[in-house]
């Protein structure tokens with residue numbers, strides 16, 4: 083069997099008990115052998131400042147390199163005030179520059195939004211998709227994944243314990259594996 087596809091997982095929350103991060107861990111465990119998921123940490127990324135692109139901070143360089151190495155991108159985002167958290171948008175901006183050298187370009191992606199709210203963070207999910215379209219990230223259209231009421235889905239150890247949601251998550255990551263094979267650069 084060939085090497086698994088390297089999937090860079092971007093989680094739009096810095097919170098210790100983040101439900102988005104717990105979901106990323108669940109997707110990693112449910113993923114088929116053709117995918118290897120790894121969370122890319124965003125905490126060290128300072129605010130994007132175009133003046134710094136002449137001599138970018140080391141965490142920007144490491145982040146851009148990590149994204150360039152990836153075969154595919156999986157985004158998990160909460161919703162903050164009906165949009166994506168600022169730190170996630172900041173990471174997207176850092177990866178997109180310098181102009182003409184975007185690390186995101188052409189890599190297949192997918193979005194799952196996770197919130198304690200009842201509407202599945204639809205607003206954040208679609209604001210994020212807007213940026214991903216612009217960045218030429220072919221983003222899986224279906225199945226969509228707007229996950230609400232997240233606090234009821236995980237057990238005390240942080241495992242995804244809701245059986246119906248495990249099936250939904252499993253279908254999502256299986257579909258993503260197919261999407262990645264269609265769109266990943268041939269190696």
Ligand code: FNR
Nearest residue numbers: 095097100101102103160161162163164197198199
């Ligand atoms: C929120 N939250 C929230 N939820 C939602 O469904 N729609 C929203 O617009 C907002 N707005 C919002 C703003 C701010 C500043 C915070 C801190 C929170 C709730 C949020 O989605 C919820 O706390 C998620 O659980 C956060 O994701 P993690 O940290 O659990 O991954």
